[in-house]
């Protein structure tokens with residue numbers, strides 16, 4: 001069953017408890033960062049699976065803050081999975097996108113092609129890393145760590161269909177409060193995301209892409225590479241089948257029977 005997490009930005013206070021919970025649960029390293037003229041911190045995904053974007057806008061002389069927690073979006077049309085040459089990236093039974101660390105060779109293709117630029121390269125381990133929507137917790141019936149830590153109800157975890165219904169209700173309520181630009185983000189983008197956002201305004205006001213798409217190179221690579229993978233798979237299966245057949249032919253025949261080559265030799269007597 002597809003799972004999702006609601007990000008209702010009308011309720012986000014940018015406390016970043018989600019960032020801390022994620023670091024703690026995934027045992028990610030502490031990183032030293034500087035002040036770059038914004039409260040947004042960390043400034044990028046190096047050493048982090050998630051970060052809250054701080055976007056400021058001025059409307060009618062009034063400063064507005066827009067906060068949006070970002071991480072791997074768990075795209076249905078996952079560009080990272082399209083380009084991974086080793087099959088390390090797959091869609092899980094929850095509809096999420098996960099990386100098998102044992103299969104990752106650190107080629108960086110997924111990082112170069114990710115639609116949202118959210119994967120980071122771990123130099124020490126020579127592999128790609130990103131949010132897996134807490135696959136380990138979910139597999140054990142638990143709520144992802146960030147959603148568990150959120151105090152305001154901004155993050156809510158559940159079945160994707162239920163989360164979508166909650167998002168639509170929250171958008172309707174926001175519009176009733178005068179937020180005319182309120183909208184759902186993630187329902188159909190990139191085939192549907194695993195994170196469903198309630199935005200107060202257009203995606204650009206949060207620095208989210210308005211019409212995200214997997215890069216053309218990813219689709220091209222998939223079209224080129226997948227058939228090769230299928231051919232390689234078929235070749236392996238054929239090899240296994242022919243090995244088994246060969247072994248069966250060489251196996252000693254039970255007493256009183258004659259098979260394969262043995263039968264040919266018998267026939268020549």
Ligand code: SF4
Pocket residue numbers: 071072073074075077078079080081097113114115116117118119130
């Ligand atoms: S956001 Fe990037 S890493 Fe996550 S599923 Fe989409 S393409 Fe893959």
Ligand code: SF4
Pocket residue numbers: 083084085086087088089099103104105106107108109110111127128
């Ligand atoms: S870095 Fe790892 S996960 Fe990413 S494309 Fe290469 S092998 Fe696949």
Ligand code: SF4
Pocket residue numbers: 021022023025026049050071130131132133134144145146147
């Ligand atoms: S779902 Fe888990 S891995 Fe993803 S951002 Fe939340 S805590 Fe981090």
